[in-house]
Amino acid sequence: MIDVSDICSGIKRGEDVTEAVAKLEPKLKRFCENRNNNVFMNEETLCDEDALYEVSPSVKTYWNTVYATYQNPKDKYQALLRFVNARERCLGVSHIKSVHILKECGWTAADIMAAYIHNRVKTSRLLLSPDVAEEAAKEDWDTALQLLEGKNYDIFFPFYHKSYQMCRQFEWIDFIYCYMGYNDKTFLMKSHKSKRLCKYCGEILEKLARTSIGADNLPKINECPDFSVFQNIVLKQKRLMHSAAGQKLRNGNSQNGYYVMSFHFIDEQMGCGAALCFEALNKSPDYGDTSAKSKGVYFYRFNALYLSDYIPESRWQAAEDMPEEFVKKAYRAFSMAAGLDGGR
Structure with missing residues (x-):
């Protein structure tokens, strides 16, 4: 190098x-x-x-x-x-x-x-x-739809056995409908041969059917906590994992079998999310009490919840533009997880 x-x-x-x-x-x-x-x-x-x-x-x-x-x-x-x-x-x-x-x-x-x-x-x-x-996906919508329908996975992922391809299709279904907001639910409502696929499509339909009350008409915060305290601080693995589990914070990508890189505070009724992002940590504390540096807290809104360890700048929302109650709860939750005084 x-x-x-x-x-x-x-x-x-x-x-x-x-x-x-x-x-x-x-x-x-x-x-x-x-x-x-x-x-x-x-x-x-x-x-x-x-x-x-x-x-x-x-x-x-x-x-x-x-x-x-x-x-x-x-x-x-x-x-x-x-x-x-x-x-x-x-x-x-x-x-x-x-x-x-x-x-x-x-x-x-x-x-x-x-x-x-x-x-x-x-x-x-x-x-x-x-x-x-x-x-x-928008550039090559034909391929995006083929992936939605479970086609050509043996071509794109020949290094995996076909029995492991459905989890990849599930990931794309979630992405297309919940992140991109694809409106045509025909695929979700089909009678698929696979019972697993039918069940998952049903779960996505249920998620899409949950309507939030929206955050635009809720009171915005007047005195916003200082979320810069969550930038570049050292997070201890055992405390973070234990606190996140106790508070029922959401993992940004549960499919990653080894690492965790974000925890999310979510209010689906408001359609609001906040993510504490950090360098990769082992999921299991059995590996020892390691630590990682935080990247910061990122706020976002959603119609249908799609969790990710990477919150793109296009989705960022200022804390000052989020509901007061949500911001205060997020600050307390992440303070507890990080071991800061604001979580007391």
């Missing part, structure tokens, strides 16, 4: 980094030539060098040509996840902008949707914004 932190800082400040990149270019070239052989033994490994796509010819050439070399669809999905997460970590670039680069390099809307499903269901520390999948 090459230390590119100073260059990334310069890029974020809007400085000309041409000279600094030129000095590193020989190293970047060697790195890119060898990276597939000695870097990605761990598919979760991020390469900060990818943040230099726009300024390094070697990094740009690598990504412009690597897509055609992937034989297994899984490699495409993991590469996408590494690229967007590395650039977000180093430059603060949105997943949407990074995915637009990859689309110019060969990734398709179908790849992006499959990568999102893959990431939601597998055990991973990496995240992908739901907005990325939504944009891809």
Whole structure:
């Protein structure tokens, strides 16, 4: 790995980094030539060098040509996840902008949707914004509907046995209806051969039928608690997990079998949510009392609840625009979970 932190800082400040990149270019070239052989033994490994796509010819050439070399669809999905997460970590670039680069390099809307499903269901520390999948679905609605109907999962996910494909279909059904707000309920109301699928469709219909009273007419908070106290603090695993369970906070992605990266305070009647997001922690305290840094608290609204560890900026709501009662309860809940005095 090459230390590119100073260059990334310069890029974020809007400085000309041409000279600094030129000095590193020989190293970047060697790195890119060898990276597939000695870097990605761990598919979760991020390469900060990818943040230099726009300024390094070697990094740009690598990504412009690597897509055609992937034989297994899984490699495409993991590469996408590494690229967007590395650039977000180093430059603060949105997943949407990074995915637009990859689309110019060969990734398709179908790849992006499959990568999102893959990431939601597998055990991973990496995240992908739901907005990325939504944009891809709107671009290739035919494939989005095929995935809804359970078609071509053996093509997109050949590395899983067919008996494990239904959980991926369930994830996409939830996403299409509850995050994207797809209105045509024909698929949900069909008499499917699979009893599991029929049951799940029924659960989604029930979720969609729950109507919130809405938050617009409820009193907004006058004196908002300082939610900045939840940024970059150390969260202890055992306290966080125990408190979240006691308060019945919701896990942002229960499909992730190993890690937890957010807990949500939810009021479905109001259609309001707040997420305390943090670095990945093991779900089981049996691994020892580890810790992780928090990222902050993010408020959002919803018509049908869709939980995610990644709250895209497009869905953020200011705490001052949320109902007073909800904001105060969320502050107390997260204070208790984090071990802060405000939870007393």
